[in-house]
Every structure is written in structure tokens, then in C-alpha cells.
Amino acid sequence: MLGLIKRNFQDKSKDTVMPVYKSLVRPHLEYYWSPYLSKDINLIEGVQRRGIKLIKDIRHLSYDERLENLGLSRLTIYEKS
Numbered sequence: 001m002l003g004l005i006k007r008n009f010q011d012k013s014k015d016t017v018m019p020v021y022k023s024l025v026r027p028h029l030e031y032y033w034s035p036y037l038s039k040d041i042n043l044i045e046g047v048q049r050r051g052i053k054l055i056k057d058i059r060h061l062s063y064d065e066r067l068e069n070l071g072l073s074r075l076t077i078y079e080k081s
Contacts, residue, residue, distance in 0.1 A: 001025050002051050012056045018070060025051050029075055045075055 001024050009016055029044055049063055058066050067074065 001028070002047070002054065005051075006054060012054055014055050014057060014070070017055050021051050021054075026072075048072075048075055 005017065005020055005024070006012075009020070025047070029047060052063075052066050052070060052072070053059055055066070055070075058069050061069065
């Protein structure tokens with residue numbers, strides 16, 4: 001799904017990418033969210049990390065700063081150590 005967004009949208013601004021991400025990608029991540037192993041947690045969180053990195057204007061920020069800027073939360077309930 002992220003590849004579809006990346007290939008088909010020239011304008012990768014927050015106003016364009018976020019509605020598409022929230023309607024096509026995020027529901028899948030939340031639906032399948034019952035990880036048991038840390039590798040599964042990292043895999044699902046990695047999808048979100050790549051998804052919000054598509055937004056051109058905030059690409060230079062850290063992951064946590066991008067989440068805060070977009071009003072999203074981590075998918076994980078555990079803090080990474």
C-alpha cells in the first residue's frame with residue numbers, strides 16, 4: 001500500500017498523504033495489532049515509520065517528532081529499549 005501511495009502521488013505534502021495513509025494503511029496496522037514477539041512489534045512499527053516518512057516537509061524530523069507533528073501515536077504500547 002505504501003508503494004502505491006509513493007508511486008501515484010506527486011504531491012507528498014501532509015495534506016495529501018495523511019488522509020490516504022489514515023484511510024488505507026493505518027486501519028490495517030491497527031486491525032492486525034496483536035503482536036506477541038518483538039520482531040512483530042518492530043515490523044508493524046516499521047511500516048508506520050516508512051509511511052509517515054513519505055511526507056516531504058517533515059522527513060528530516062525524528063520519528064517521535066513526526067508522530068507528534070501529525071497527531072499520531074506509536075502503535076506499540078511498549079517503549080523500545
